[in-house]
Amino acid sequence: MIKMFHVTKRYDREYTALSDLSLHIPKGQFAFVTGASGAGKTTLLRLLIREETATTGQIIVNGRNFASIPSHQIPILRRNMGFVFQDFKLLKRKTVYENVTFVLHVIGVSAKIQRKRAFEILKMVGLQHKMHSYPMQLSGGEQQRVAIARALINEPVLLLADEPTGNLDPELALEIMQIFKRINARGTTVLVATHDKEMIHRIKGRVIQLDHGRLTEDVTV
């Protein structure tokens, strides 16, 4: 699913965010990327969603080599991925339903199918009754579940999450991680960036440890 060959990301001469990183995450795997602040976790995810380009090295996601993707095809590439962020990144002016179906809007799915999929996915995250609420009317945990629903509605092959539980209390964080596990059980590759070691031990999976942009450990717990 994800292949990285000797990837280096340098922002300027002084600062190297990732250094000579090579990785292979097979299809259907559940993996954590962990490390202290500044380890390169977020940079890694930004490279995988093609928000950034590698200074050197090759990245192949779902069979597509990022080096040869023209910029107009980036949106199409992103439609096959789901993203979840620490700050949820929900559209505040739109309801839960509109946030979740936004991706389907973008790709022109009919209103009927949008309704059906939105109901199914919101039911999965337990928010079908809050369909018409606005993000600001929801708790942090609920907002994160909306973000997960949005990430999953287009049935992506890859789900990327950047500190998805960073703003949540331990109980809600566990709940969110369990949702990720359920998604992974259905065949979606999941990559979660987190510095929460306790959570990693509770959930279990492959752990990719970064330190100052370098791979320091790659184990399965």
Next chain:
Amino acid sequence: MRFFHVLRYFLSEASSNLWSNRLNNLISMAIIVFSLFTFGLFLLTAENLKTMIGQWTENVHINVFLSKEATRESTAGLESLIKLSPVVGRYVFVTDQEALQRFQKYYPGMKQISSELDSNPFPPSYEITVRKEFQNNSSVQELVNLVRKEKQVDDVEYDQEWIDRIQFIIRFVRIVGLFFGGILMFTATFSISNVIKLIVLSRKDEIEIMKLVGATNGFIKGPFLTEGVLQGLLGGVAAVGCLFLMYQGIIAKVTTLNAPFFSVEALHFLSPEMILAVVFGGALLGFLGSFFSVEKLLKI
């Protein structure tokens, strides 16, 4: 199908943007209305003057006013000069009495004054209609110069001189209209651009999210461009509406004036093509205004 789906999305987003930023949008729309109204006003004035000129030039006249004591017999030499000139289509000798009767007919309100005068103030004259093919021709001016030299001729009035003057005014009105209209339209474009810029900046996070979920540049820009076009279209329609109201006001005023030689029928509103030009001109202004700001801010 997808096209209509996307179009519906753009329209609903643009309308919601228009409503949620209604104060800013109203200001920029007012500038559009003012710009297009000014442009339309110059257009309307120039067009009406052009129509009037068109009606006058159908029959260009030369009026040769003679001295009071002149008669048709005493001006036989002048008449043969007129008769033999190739530029003359037809001519008629108007006696001083006929001229007075005409005045009383056309200005019934002033009949009293003319009857109180001791003598008839109108001189006899020759009224010459210039042949159409000789209008704007230097040989007409040559005839006028020749006639002016004749003994019993007091004055010669030649329509073309007036027509030339009015045509100059029309050109002037058009140039002034284009100049001021151009400046105002530039202001309108700049204003739309600024309003859209503010909206784009206030939606920066939203745009980032849209990009992350796979929205294409076109899909992100679409609602902003549609908003600019809607602003321009609404502004254009409002400008035409204001022009029409003003035009109706002028018609009503002209009707009450009851002026001779100037009928309401001579006035006309902008042609359908011109109305469309003003309305779609507004849409184009709106599009350009939002296009420049969106292109600049959404370097995706």
